[in-house]
Amino acid sequence: MSLNVLLVVFAGVFGLLVGSFSNVLIWRLPRGENIAFPPSHCPHCDHALAPKDLVPLGSWLALGGKCRSCRAPIKARYPVVEALTGLGYAVIAALFPFTVYGAAPLGLMVLFTLLLVGSAIDLDTYTIPDELTLPGVALGLLFALVGVRGAAEALPTFAGAVQGALLGAGLLVAIDLFGSWVLRRFRERQYPDLPIGYQQIALGLLAGAWLGPWGGLAVALVSAGVNAVARRVVRIPELLTLGGFLASVAVASSGVGPGLIGAVQGGLAGAGAASLVAGLYWWWAHRARREDDAADDGAYDPSAMGFGDVKLAAVIGAFLGWQNLLLAVVVAVFAGAVFGLVQAAMKRGNRVKFGPYLALGAVVALLWGQQIIGSYRAMLGL
Template identity: 75%
Template sequence: MSLDLLLVVFAGVFGLLVGSFSNVLIWRLPRGENIAFPPSHCPGCDHRLGATDLVPLFSWLSLGGKCRYCRAPIKSRYPVVEALTGLGYATIAALFPLTVYGAGALGLMVLFTLLLVGSAIDLDTYTIPDELTLPGVALGLLFGVLNTRAGVSGLPDLAASVNGALLGAGLLVAINQYGSWVLRRLREREYPEYPIGFQQISLGLLAGAWLGPWWGAGVGLLSAGANLLARRVVRVPELLTLGGLLLSVVIGSAGIGPGLILMVQGSLAAAGAVSLVAGLYWWWRHRPGTEADAADEPYDASAMGFGDVKLAAVIGAFLGWERLLVALVIAVFAGAVLGVVGLALRRENRVKFGPYLALGAVVALIWGGSIVAGYRQLLGM
């Protein structure tokens, strides 16, 4: 047996073990529970599980899908998550041999786990925990550093990871901003966030188009600073920011200013940077046990959950912006098709975009390189 094949087998076995831990994350993260303590126990009778109860796949099969102690049914999701993780890790090890890609291949396995856990939680709760996505962005950047040092080709280096994370968050938040604006019939937000929120993100969109990503992000953060100094929300009208960006795109397409492509890139990256800073602030402010966590604060309806924005940043950080675009196209197409099927079957039509985005990311991970190369060849690039 060759070394690469042996590593594929090891990766599959390791994936089964990680899948077992993933089930712990899926159950405990939405409930705000510690992921390490107490040790694994039956949610029905609370009996602590022994080593023979925790063997991936085989324990569930040998017990007939029931708890050994109270005979309560064990969800079939547990072996499914374990099997998918094992299969996913083995596939990644086969497509990205550890002897060639090293830490880069391990990074893709981490991404696969983040996508699977986030999707399962989103399906249950319509949320994707910040405890998963924000550290996920940091991990994506860390593996970008490792790819840079190893000189790995085919996976993003640090610069590409940063660019992918910012553009991923920026693209999704721009869709959110304009979708929400349309849903509100171009009216201003009734409950602007203090000190940083969607107003600062919209300002980053406009400023980034003209000043570039970092200066644009600086303008958005400067607005948050003005809110802190004034101790209130200093309103920045969306007619100025979002409407101004639309006008800027028209001007840029006429050859005025930095140019249309640079304007779009700067706008999205600046908004992505402000979004991630805002996400970190909201995560810290609403951490469990704080007054803000317990408060029922009023908010404006949005077109898309902000968890999807941070998940897109995770995908961009691990895969780069080109494969991120592939993931988004696949996600929109899959969401549209399955949405139509759901309507035909008269099932619930509330959108859970996270699983579609995760599906698109897996497709982009496996076939994204070929898709991007084919697209470039079609354009003669």
């Protein structure tokens, strides 16, 4: 047996073990529980699970899908997650051999787990926890920073990872900003966030079109600082920010300033940078007041897209780069549209969980992105 084949087998077994831990994350993260303590137990009778109850796939099959103690049914999702993780890790190890790509396949395996866990939680709760996405962005940047031989073909450079994370968050949040504006019939937000929120992100979009991503972030932070000092939201009309961005793109397309591509990329990256800073602040603020139910009155403006999707796109961009991120979004939109038509035909609910589609697109980009993008370039003669 060759070394590469042995590593594929090892990766598959390792994936089964990681899949078992992934089930812990899927259950505990949405509930705000500690992922390490108490040890694994039955959610029905709290019976502590013995090592023989924790064998990936084997324990579920041996027990007939029921708890050893209370005989309550165990969801089939548990072995499915374990099997998918084992299969995914083995495929990654086969397509990106460790002997060629060094540590890069480990980064792709981490991304696969983040996508699978985030999708499962989104299917259950319509949310993707910050504890998964924000550290995920950092991990993507870290793997790009320490990438070793051959990794450039599997993972982006550090600069590419930063660009991918910013453009990923920026693209999704721009869709959210303009979609929400339309849903509100172009009226201003009733519940702007203090000190930083969508108004500052929209300002980063506008400023980034002319000043680049870091200039856009700087302007957004200045606005947040003004809000903090004033202890109130100093409103910035969306007609100025969102309308101004559209006008800026139109002006730039005529050759003024950074040009069309530069304005769009700078604006999206500026909005993405402001989004990640806002996400970090909201995560910290939420954790600080988690026990104060009165701090959240449930008042929100209509939203075209969940902010968890914005951060998940940043994770994908950080691990795979902006080109694969765009491919992932295209696949996600297509898959979502097809499934939406199926739902409509079956007269089912029309609420769309975009996270799983985005994860599906990312897996397609992860496994076949290089070939698809290469074929597309060849078709265009690039």
